[in-house]
Amino acid sequence: MQAPEEIRPGRVSTGIQVLDDRLGGGFPRSSTLLLFSDKPTEKRLFAETFAVQGAKSGETTLYVDFYRLPSLARNDLLRFGNFPKDRFVLVDAISSQLMVESPEKYRIEDVSSLSSIAETVLRAIEELRPSRLVIDSMEFLADRFPKDDVLREWKRIIEAAKAVGCVTCFLFINWTYHERELQVIQAMSDFLVEFRSSMRGGIIRNSMRITEMGSGGLKTNWIPYTFKDLIGVTVYFPRILVTGPFNAGKSTVVRSLAERAISIDRLGTTVAFDYGNVSLSGIEAEIFGTPGQERFEFIFKIFAREVSGVLLVVDATRPEDFERAKYMLELIGERIPYVVLANKSDLPGALPVDQVAHKMDLPEGSPVMPTVATENKGLREALLILAEMIIGVR
Amino acid sequence: MDCYSATSSERPEPSPAKKTLLVSSFSNLEGIGMAMSKAAQELGTPVRIYFYTISALFLHNSTQAISKFFQIMTSRAKMNMGFILYAVQDGVHEPMTMNLLRSLVDGVVEMRFTETMEREVRIHHMRGFQVDSAWRSFVQMPGPTGGL
Numbered sequence: 001m002q003a004p005e006e007i008r009p010g011r012v013s014t015g016i017q018v019l020d021d022r023l024g025g026g027f028p029r030s031s032t033l034l035l036f037s038d039k040p041t042e043k044r045l046f047a048e049t050f051a052v053q054g055a056k057s058g059e060t061t062l063y064v065d066f067y068r069l070p071s072l073a074r075n076d077l078l079r080f081g082n083f084p085k086d087r088f089v090l091v092d093a094i095s096s097q098l099m100v101e102s103p104e105k106y107r108i109e110d111v112s113s114l115s116s117i118a119e120t121v122l123r124a125i126e127e128l129r130p131s132r133l134v135i136d137s138m139e140f141l142a143d144r145f146p147k148d149d150v151l152r153e154w155k156r157i158i159e160a161a162k163a164v165g166c167v168t169c170f171l172f173i174n175w176t177y178h179e180r181e182l183q184v185i186q187a188m189s190d191f192l193v194e195f196r197s198s199m200r201g202g203i204i205r206n207s208m209r210i211t212e213m214g215s216g217g218l219k220t221n222w223i224p225y226t227f228k229d230l231i232g233v234t235v236y237f238p239r240i241l242v243t244g245p246f247n248a249g250k251s252t253v254v255r256s257l258a259e260r261a262i263s264i265d266r267l268g269t270t271v272a273f274d275y276g277n278v279s280l281s282g283i284e285a286e287i288f289g290t291p292g293q294e295r296f297e298f299i300f301k302i303f304a305r306e307v308s309g310v311l312l313v314v315d316a317t318r319p320e321d322f323e324r325a326k327y328m329l330e331l332i333g334e335r336i337p338y339v340v341l342a343n344k345s346d347l348p349g350a351l352p353v354d355q356v357a358h359k360m361d362l363p364e365g366s367p368v369m370p371t372v373a374t375e376n377k378g379l380r381e382a383l384l385i386l387a388e389m390i391i392g393v394r
Numbered sequence: 395m396d397c398y399s400a401t402s403s404e405r406p407e408p409s410p411a412k413k414t415l416l417v418s419s420f421s422n423l424e425g426i427g428m429a430m431s432k433a434a435q436e437l438g439t440p441v442r443i444y445f446y447t448i449s450a451l452f453l454h455n456s457t458q459a460i461s462k463f464f465q466i467m468t469s470r471a472k473m474n475m476g477f478i479l480y481a482v483q484d485g486v487h488e489p490m491t492m493n494l495l496r497s498l499v500d501g502v503v504e505m506r507f508t509e510t511m512e513r514e515v516r517i518h519h520m521r522g523f524q525v526d527s528a529w530r531s532f533v534q535m536p537g538p539t540g541g542l
């Protein structure tokens with residue numbers, strides 16, 4: 001077994017860069033995360049990503065699993081790629097339930113005893129001094145033991161973890177507790193990470209929202225996410241619209257941003273749509289380019305439904321097209337985040353971004369980025385700004 | 395969806411012809427719920443879901459937890475997945491639990507053995523329909539076409 005770690009100052013990466021940037025590098029050490037939902041979700045993916053990310057960075061991670069045999073848990077984690085196995089320590093709470101031998105050093109012999117469960121977890125924390133701790137899941141205890149006892153042991157684990165500088169994730173789906181107990185649990189947590197899963201058109205959509213407890217802390221919007229093999233949880237935007245007037249450079253924007261792109265066009269003019277998949281700073285996005293001509297407005301309206309955000313491409317040398325661009329924004333709706341790309345900004349006569357904003361009569365603070373799509377200049381920066389706006393961290 | 399193998403520490407051999415989603419434990423209601431959604435996504439909606447059996451969950455979870463799970467999954471199935479049929483063993487649950495489960499579904503079909511071990515079925519109720527709730531005999535047809 002590895003040597004216990006010293007308490008290290010600083011932050012613990014979430015594994016999602018765009019969040020880490022906003023959190024100053026990740027969650028602060030000695031903090032407690034409540035991974036919560038009141039319906040079934042895929043919150044375990046977030047916890048597993050968080051745990052494996054720790055092991056990959058060489059941090060000791062302790063994972064308390066009430067549901068999976070160690071062999072099953074370790075097998076599930078293969079999806080996240082290679083990580084040092086000695087940095088990932090399981091507390092086995094199920095072998096004794098199934099009356100099978102446990103290969104783990106830390107195993108709960110009697111799951112019918114809350115104190116036995118708590119003592120095993122506390123001993124592992126004290127001996128290993130982990131950097132990350134995941135308890136999967138608290139509803140196992142909430143469904144079996146008196147509420148006051150569970151809350152007491154919950155608090156003890158938080159205190160022990162904080163004392164060694166550990167960031168703790170408590171997974172919890174609420175089957176049995178009332179609002180009063182939920183408030184107590186939230187008050188014991190430093191961050192509330194809420195999850196939801198819904199099914200639309202036969203496709204599961206996952207999203208999460210992070211709230212730093214206390215006033216003035218971080219509060220994100222609902223962040224859509226997906227699972228990516230060998231990486232884990234990735235922020236996922238299923239539809240980013242690239243739109244704008246005719247010949248502004250939309251197809252070039254899609255092709256430059258995307259690793260793979262397709263275009264349905266005629267003589268170089270998009271007549272149906274452009275499509276590309278982008279992977280950038282822990283973000284995965286499907287981008288759709290629309291035709292700019294008015295006669296294709298019906299296609300634009302189809303793609304404008306349920307968009308996460310908009311990259312509005314305008315030709316910075318053609319202010320006469322700005323009115324059309326503004327109209328397209330209005331069609332999408334004012335609540336959808338957007339970034340204006342002042343494209344072809346390298347050409348003579350291109351307006352600077354402040355003049356583009358002024359001539360388009362955009363609200364103050366609307367982001368306008370100078371871009372040269374043909375040279376892939378400014379595009380990724382624009383997409384990152386849009387991502388931060390959608391997530392609500394900008 | 396296999397909720398059994400993992401808890402019996404058996405690992406079924408993956409078969410290319412048969413897609414199986416493994417759930418770690420009967421206690422893992424969230425895992426069961428998400429596996430149902432994933433299966434529906436993979437098969438393409440609408441799907442018919444047969445849940446065999448709700449009774450098994452009562453050995454591992456509280457009635458309160460199962461009731462909420464049952465309510466949420468029934469609603470998800472009806473809204474987004476298609477049709478769901480739950481099997482419940484009679485005689486092992488409190489009458490109040492059975493009444494609660496009955497109240498959360500659109501219809502109840504009851505099956506029983508007579509004293510001479512013949513099979514009988516009846517529709518107890520079905521939302522939106524007037525039903526004749528008399529018991530009817532039925533037999534299980536042998537052969538590849540099967541049926542009742």
